[in-house]
Each structure stands twice: as structure tokens, then as C-alpha cells.
Amino acid sequence: MEPAVTAKEGEMTVELEGSEIEYVSYGGEHHLPLIMRLVDEELSEPYSIFTYRYFVYLWPQLSFLAFHRGKCVGTIVCKMGEHRSTFRGYIAMLVVLKPYRGRGIATELVTRSIKVMMESGCEEVTLEAEVTNKGALALYGRLGFIRAKRLFRYYLNGVDAFRLKLLFPRRELHTSLQMMATKNENHEEMHLLQENFCS
Amino acid sequence: MAEKVKLPINPSIPSGEQTVWADISFLLDSACEGLRDGELIHGENFNLFAAMSALEIMDPKMDSGIVRRYYSVDEAIDSGAAPIPLSSDRTLDVQCVIDIMDHLLSCEATWHKGHSLAQTVFSCIYLLKPDRTTSHALLHSYCRVIRATCNLVVSVVSDARTNEEEDLFTMTYGLPLKGDGDEKCLSMLHAVEETIARQLRACKAPPSKRRVVEDMEPLQTNPDLEEEYCKALLCRIRFRKHFFHALTAMRRPQGRGLELARKHIASCLSELDSILKSSKFLCSNACGTCEDGLEDRTTASGCQPIGFDASLNCRLSAPTPPRAIKILSWIKGVEYFQKLLHDLDILCSYSLDPLLEGVLHFVIEFHKFQPDLVARAHLQVLLIHDGKLYGRDPVFTVISKAAALPEVLKDYEIQNEVLGQLGQLVINLLKILCTNAAWQRRKLGKILQDWRVSYMQLELGFKKEFREISSTLDENLCAKISKHILIWVEEQTYWIASRFLSLGFDLELYSPSEYCMVYWYMYVVFIRLAEKTHLKMLTSHETGKRKAKKKKDSLKDLARDYQIPPGVLLLQCHIYLAEALTMMLAALRNEHKVFTSLGPFNTELERFNQHFELLQKASIPDHMSFFSYEESTMNTRLSNPVMLNCFKDAQRIAKELRSSFSHDPEKMAELRRIEQVAEHNGVALNLICRNSSTASGDGEFWRSGSARDGVLGSPDGFRRVSIWVRSTWPTGMVKSSFDGDGDGEFFRDMKVRRDLGV
Numbered sequence A: 001m002e003p004a005v006t007a008k009e010g011e012m013t014v015e016l017e018g019s020e021i022e023y024v025s026y027g028g029e030h031h032l033p034l035i036m037r038l039v040d041e042e043l044s045e046p047y048s049i050f051t052y053r054y055f056v057y058l059w060p061q062l063s064f065l066a067f068h069r070g071k072c073v074g075t076i077v078c079k080m081g082e083h084r085s086t087f088r089g090y091i092a093m094l095v096v097l098k099p100y101r102g103r104g105i106a107t108e109l110v111t112r113s114i115k116v117m118m119e120s121g122c123e124e125v126t127l128e129a130e131v132t133n134k135g136a137l138a139l140y141g142r143l144g145f146i147r148a149k150r151l152f153r154y155y156l157n158g159v160d161a162f163r164l165k166l167l168f169p170r171r172e173l174h175t176s177l178q179m180m181a182t183k184n185e186n187h188e189e190m191h192l193l194q195e196n197f198c199s
Numbered sequence B: 001m002a003e004k005v006k007l008p009i010n011p012s013i014p015s016g017e018q019t020v021w022a023d024i025s026f027l028l029d030s031a032c033e034g035l036r037d038g039e040l041i042h043g044e045n046f047n048l049f050a051a052m053s054a055l056e057i058m059d060p061k062m063d064s065g066i067v068r069r070y071y072s073v074d075e076a077i078d079s080g081a082a083p084i085p086l087s088s089d090r091t092l093d094v095q096c097v098i099d100i101m102d103h104l105l106s107c108e109a110t111w112h113k114g115h116s117l118a119q120t121v122f123s124c125i126y127l128l129k130p131d132r133t134t135s136h137a138l139l140h141s142y143c144r145v146i147r148a149t150c151n152l153v154v155s156v157v158s159d160a161r162t163n164e165e166e167d168l169f170t171m172t173y174g175l176p177l178k179g180d181g182d183e184k185c186l187s188m189l190h191a192v193e194e195t196i197a198r199q200l201r202a203c204k205a206p207p208s209k210r211r212v213v214e215d216m217e218p219l220q221t222n223p224d225l226e227e228e229y230c231k232a233l234l235c236r237i238r239f240r241k242h243f244f245h246a247l248t249a250m251r252r253p254q255g256r257g258l259e260l261a262r263k264h265i266a267s268c269l270s271e272l273d274s275i276l277k278s279s280k281f282l283c284s285n286a287c288g289t290c291e292d293g294l295e296d297r298t299t300a301s302g303c304q305p306i307g308f309d310a311s312l313n314c315r316l317s318a319p320t321p322p323r324a325i326k327i328l329s330w331i332k333g334v335e336y337f338q339k340l341l342h343d344l345d346i347l348c349s350y351s352l353d354p355l356l357e358g359v360l361h362f363v364i365e366f367h368k369f370q371p372d373l374v375a376r377a378h379l380q381v382l383l384i385h386d387g388k389l390y391g392r393d394p395v396f397t398v399i400s401k402a403a404a405l406p407e408v409l410k411d412y413e414i415q416n417e418v419l420g421q422l423g424q425l426v427i428n429l430l431k432i433l434c435t436n437a438a439w440q441r442r443k444l445g446k447i448l449q450d451w452r453v454s455y456m457q458l459e460l461g462f463k464k465e466f467r468e469i470s471s472t473l474d475e476n477l478c479a480k481i482s483k484h485i486l487i488w489v490e491e492q493t494y495w496i497a498s499r500f501l502s503l504g505f506d507l508e509l510y511s512p513s514e515y516c517m518v519y520w521y522m523y524v525v526f527i528r529l530a531e532k533t534h535l536k537m538l539t540s541h542e543t544g545k546r547k548a549k550k551k552k553d554s555l556k557d558l559a560r561d562y563q564i565p566p567g568v569l570l571l572q573c574h575i576y577l578a579e580a581l582t583m584m585l586a587a588l589r590n591e592h593k594v595f596t597s598l599g600p601f602n603t604e605l606e607r608f609n610q611h612f613e614l615l616q617k618a619s620i621p622d623h624m625s626f627f628s629y630e631e632s633t634m635n636t637r638l639s640n641p642v643m644l645n646c647f648k649d650a651q652r653i654a655k656e657l658r659s660s661f662s663h664d665p666e667k668m669a670e671l672r673r674i675e676q677v678a679e680h681n682g683v684a685l686n687l688i689c690r691n692s693s694t695a696s697g698d699g700e701f702w703r704s705g706s707a708r709d710g711v712l713g714s715p716d717g718f719r720r721v722s723i724w725v726r727s728t729w730p731t732g733m734v735k736s737s738f739d740g741d742g743d744g745e746f747f748r749d750m751k752v753r754r755d756l757g758v
Helices: A029-042 A049-058 A105-119 A134-142 A171-182 A187-198 B025-033 B073-078 B090-112 B137-159 B164-170 B182-204 B223-250 B258-285 B310-315 B330-348 B356-367 B373-383 B395-402 B417-432 B437-469 B475-506 B512-548 B555-561 B566-592 B604-611 B613-617 B626-633 B641-661 B665-694
Strands: A021-025 A064-068 A071-083 A086-096 A124-130 A146-151 A161-167 B712-714 B717-719 B722-728 B732-737 B751-753
Touching: A021 A105, A029 A049, A029 A064, A029 A071, A029 A086, A049 A071, A064 A105, A071 A105, A086 A105, A105 A134, A124 A134, A134 A161, A146 B437, A146 B604, A161 B604, B090 B137, B090 B223, B090 B258, B090 B330, B137 B164, B137 B182, B137 B223, B137 B373, B182 B223, B223 B258, B223 B330, B258 B330, B330 B356, B330 B373, B356 B373, B356 B395, B356 B417, B373 B417, B395 B417, B395 B475, B417 B437, B417 B475, B437 B475, B437 B613, B475 B512, B475 B613, B512 B566, B512 B604, B512 B626, B566 B626, B566 B641, B566 B665, B604 B613, B604 B626, B641 B665
Parallel strands: A086 A124
Antiparallel strands: A021 A064, A064 A071, A071 A086, A124 A161, A146 A161, B712 B717, B722 B732, B732 B751
16 A cells, blocks of 8 residues: 655745744654544545554654644655665645645755665655646655656545655765765764664 | 544354454553553564554544444345335336436546445346346346446456556455356347347337337336436446447457447447436436536436445455545436447557558557557457457567568477567557556656667577578578678667657646756657668668669669658658757757756756656666766757757748648648647747847846736737747647746746647
């Protein structure tokens, strides 16, 4: 099962300063009802509590919540793992409440997750989005995702999906460039992270 | 967690011999008390991933059982959900049967469009119990023909099976798809048709003659409605009859039934017209329900049909999600069948071209009508049967013709394992070309490597093989076989690559900031394709000429009367267009910072590698990489005269080619489009250049005026600059207004204009 992804930006009904939004990494069972409520409200696909637990228990570091004055207004749920000999991140759910869209909250949530994936040694990130979800497609397009495939009638409502993919620069190239720039400061740390994950 | 409710144990699921129903709620309750939030008791082989496929009982979004009205078909029938007759009032009975027929048509169309058979056609309770309807001849015969038709369609799609995405279509587990005696459906249907036809004649006969046919019992009790009801039923029954005949005829081997099928298709279409016309009468009879129009109704009368329950099959068919699906409206259903019949008619009028090039051309043209699964499945079983083209021509014969092997060689049977594989590749290619565009593109990308490998194996294989058989065959001939086939394999490989690339436009896989690299890739692939096509033609030309001019054998003569074939020139047009578009987009990017795509996580290199990974893996073309692309575009300037010349050349050649393709309307349309794209862009390029040269300061000009509205301010007033790029190659274009504010949103008001003729 691969869950649907929705992120619609555009409408804006709440005036807020960027600094008013607080981003929090998934912190435990008390966050679960908040995530579930958001996803249930905004996405049509029915998920059992086990689906949420599958993601947030195994990859808590990839899930984030956005709060506005104590209210959870957005969330992202992801995973990563081996897929046909590549180590790949996967964005499973992305939701921002309607009145809070168009303020860059979704972009910030995605960016945070992707950064962790990158640091954890992912070679690429993928997800599916409905071909009609212009907001999400634009958001991911800006972040460098390409439309790798079209999936015929992927959703139960008969709508096609795009498989979106973001390929990170090759590790060797990336690290060697980084070595030149930062004299190998981060290299060991990143390597360690990857080992931790694999063990 | 669901609220605790004391449920009675359902007696309709009986205890077994050694089993008995027991209430374990208290056990679960006490187990739950010992658990904290997030804890899971599980067996070793049940991890969190497995837990995801768990269903939460009593959750209406997941529990199929909870939304079910009846526990079984029998229970539904006992509750009077599907009475026979439908009404003791015979007029009402006829009306209700017509509603069932109409709703079934909507269901059938919905099934063809990708929903499960269980939730659509077989939501009809009458279909689920084939023997129950025996006493109602009209309903019985109609149910039989529906089951038989579904069966026929399932078998075509199963035979054609190449596409796992459409698996749901052939899922018939647990459904009574083959009722005993359904094979006799046509004779039964015919008998019913005869009776109603006589009833129609009887009611239309003038009173003086009525006595002759007096013994005929009318269809129903209201004489004023008799004629229209007879007509409404007849067109529905005849439609089913002809549709069944058409499908049966199309399945005859080697396309022998195509001509007959066309006649039945024509009849189907005319019966569909009558069905549509009957709506007025049926609607006005079903009192007062006609006001809201027919947009959502699944019957011509607008009445809810009796005897349908989509939730009944939930238990039968595991992949059925619990939610209800939306059945197409009756109007949409009729339109679907009209479209299907038109598509099938195109198939049936196909001449079974023995040349592979012609087959490929036909298939590609056929796709432009966007045929649905059923039509595509028929195309495939027609093209490939018994491992032969049309079940008739052995694949090697097809390849020999395609590779233009000299006549003497065509009869010579070469037993070669690699050639056998090549045959399989051709069959696979044809099958893939019959699938939906999304799936097709993925598969084409994957087989590119197979074709490449096959080329290399053939090259090696030929050398070895010919050493062995050279004692029996003229060595010169061996060399010829090898040369012809190898050139053809390469040409075919590049053809697949170009199809792969252009399908990306159809599927909207490219974003404007990627157009430049896509055009560049098309450009390099087109060049190779043209080269190989030309080489193939030259080789066969040479062989032909040699034979004719054996005695003279003058190379000068050859050179003098040789002209570049129109097919190659057409490719040349595409090469010019792709080159010019690449350069234009590159220049705009280089000089005006439009189309740049600067993501925070990667660069154009990664995007290039992702889009063309499969081509690169198969070395298509050799020695072409991101760096070749970068090198050829990084310094392109708008002032470079080459791009304008390319547009001009494309336009010129397209004009010249008109006389060569005057017999082919599709090619003529393609030429017209090429001319227009070239012309429009030539003008746009001139304009952009002129404006650029008058711009004050670097990039300043592009931000001036009302650039946000896609209108450029310029010293001589408002001017809108549009460039034309192809949204599909080569069928349609995107008109894009140039919004020069440099924020990369160049394609702000992109409009697809499929027909540039307007």
C-alpha cells in the first residue's frame, strides 16, 4: 500500500508571521492523535492506526508537525529504506490545514524531512501525487522533483498519479566537493549516521 | 476504539460441526487493560508493515461488512429486493425491465472504464442467480446475453494480458460469469425479439387488419403505450445482439471476421441512436422525474432500477474496497459505447498491412483516439496471435521485409537463436504498443536495453554463424543479411527511443524548465533515427539498383538519379525543429534567466540523469551525456543565426514535402503543423531579438512594462511575444506567452492548442 499525498497551497485565510509557526519533530504517542486528525480531515484514503504507527515508530526522525499558537496545522510522515538496490526516502503523507496554506508551511515540512533523508544517506526521494493536484506538483517541482512516471488510474477515484522523484547529487561527487569546501568537517559525521541506520 | 455494543451473534453464519460461536469481548477487554498506548501483541511474522494491512472492524471506511445491507444474495431475494415479475402490473413490469437494461449498460461502461465487475455489472441480483429468471423470458434472455458478453470481453482482455494495472478488469472470482445455457443466449434473445416485433406490428396494424394478428397477446396492458414500449425494448435487445455478434466476429483468427464485424458495429450504432431517442418517451412516462435532466441518472427514464446492490459482492471479491463507486450516468454510458464502437470500427477497417512500418504507423495513429482497454485488447489480439503477425505472417518474414532483405534471402531460413530472440522483441514491442500510454512508456524505456543487447548479440552471432554456414551459402549473401538486419535493429531502437521521448509530452512528464534538455535529446535521437532510416533505404536501393543495372553498374548513374526519400526528409524537419527549439530555450535561459530551475537539493545534472536514465543505460545514442548537452547549450545566444535558419529550413522542407504526401491526410496535417510551429517561432525569435537589442541594461527590459500580465512593454507599445513549443510530438503544441520577468514562470498561461489549424 502506498498512501496518497496531498498538499494544496494557494488559498489563504489566516494572516500570520512566518515566525509564528513552530516546527517540531515527532515526539511520541501524544503527537499521534494530532497527525491522525489532520490526515483524516484532509485525505480521502482510510488509514488504520497501524499505518501511522508503521511510519512514526520506525522513522520518527522523518516526521514533523507544524504548530500555530499551540494548534497543529500541518504534518509530514515519511519513511526510508532499500528499494531495488537504492536507498530511498519516501514521503507518505503531507497535510496543511486549508486556512494555513500558501504560507510555505508545506515547503518547510518537506524540506526538513528531505534534509534528514539526505543526511541519512538516501540517494533519492520519491512520492506520488495526483495529476490534478497542481499545488503539490508546483511545490515539489520547486524543490527539484521531476515527474518520473505517470501511474494510470492510481487512486481509487480513477485519477492518474505522477511518481515524483528527487535525485540527490552522487555521494562521491557530493562529498568530494564538500571535502574541498569544508575540509572534511561533516564527512565523518554523515558516514556515521548512515552506519547507524544500517545496523 | 469503537464503542462497545452487545451484538447478537448472527445466525446466518452457522456454527460448524466442531465449532461454536462464543463471545470473547471480556477476554479482549482484560487484555487491553494490560497494554499501554502504542503497544502491540504480535507473532514473529507480524511486524508493523503487516499491521498496515489490518482492517479495523466496525470502521465504516474499512469494514466491508458494515455497509452491507444483506448478508447474502438469498437474504436479499427473500427480502424482496429482486422480485420476479418486477410488478404484477405488466406495463410497470416492462418499464422496470427497461430500467434494468439501462442501468446495466451504465454499469458495463463503468466496468470497462476500470472498476471491478463485481461492483458494477454484477451488482445486479438477477445476474447473480441465473436460474431464477427462467420464468421471465425477456429478463432471462437479457441477463444471459449480458453474462455471455462480459465473458467474451473478459476473455479478450485476459488473452491480451500485458498490463497489471488493468488486472481488476478480469477479476471474476466468485461471480457466475458462465451460467448454464448462456451459450444459447442468442437464440433465446432472437425468440424474444421476434415476439416483440410481432407485438409491434400488431399494435401498428390498422383495425381492419388487426384480426389477422389478433391472437397475439400485447406486450403490456396500455394500448396507447404499446408501440413505444415495443420500440424501446427492440432497440435495446437488438443492440445486445449486434454487439455480441460484432465481438464474436472480431475474434475470428487472421482478421477474417472484420468485415462482418463492421456491419454489426454499424447496426449497434444505429440501435444506440434509437435507444437515445426512446429516452423522451420513457422519461415522460415515469411521471414527474424528468425535470432535473439526465446528468446523473443511470436509466433513460430517470427511475432508480430495481434489483441492484453493489455491496452484496463485497464478501465475494477481496479487492473490492468498502466504499461505493460512482456508476457512470446513462448518457455517459451510451457515449462510452459509441466511442468504443467507433474505435472498434477503426480496427475492423484496418487492411492488415504486412509491413511492420505500416503496422507501427497504424498503432500510433490509433492511439490518437485514446482508445480504452477493451479496444486496445482487441487491437492486440488482432495483431499478435499464435506468435505471428495477425496469426498469419511468421515474425521472421515480417522482419525480413522490414529490414529490406534481398528477395533471394527471404526464403532462406536462418535458424539462429538470436534471430529468434529478435522475433520475440518485435512481438513484445507490438504488445507494449497496445497498452495505455503511461504503461507503454515505462515498458518502452525498459525494452530499449533489450534491443541494444540484441544488436550486440546479433553482431557477434552473425560472424560465428556465417563461418559455419558459409559452405552452403554465398558469403556475400551472409554479409548482406547481417548488414540489413543490423541497420534495421538500430533504426528500430531509435524509433522506440523517439516514441519514449515523445510520450513524455503526452503524459505531461516534462516541466517547462526541462523542455530544453528534452528537445536536445529528441534532436540527437532524431539524427540517429534519420541516419539509420536513410542507410536502410540506401542499402535496399543499392541492392535493387544493382540487380536492375547489373551490366552497367555505374555508380555515377546511381548518384544522379538518387534522391533523399521523403520519409527521411520528414525526419529532417523534426531535427531542425528540435534543434531550433533547444537553442532558443537555451538562449533565453542563458541571456534572460527564464527556464532556470534551481532547486535547493540538486542540479540540472540530476534531473537530466533521471529523465534519460534508461536511454543512457542503453547508450542511446552512443557517447551522449549531460556534458554533451551542457556543452552544446551553455553558450547559445539569441543572436546566433543558426536557430532562425533551422526554423526556416524546417518550414521550407515541410512545404516541399507536400507533394510527396498528398495522398496521406495525416502526414499532410503533420506537415502543416511543422510549418506553423516553425513560422510562429521564427517570428517570435525575430521579435525577441529586436526587443533585446533595444533593451536598456542587462535584463532590465524584461522587467519593464506590464510583464506580470505576460505582455512585454517595448518602445513601440505593447507587444505580446509567444513562442510555440510542442506539447506532444508531433501532434499538438503549447502556445506560451512570454512573461519576461525572469522568475522562471515563463509558462504562466500555457494553453494547449491541439489543433493549430484554427
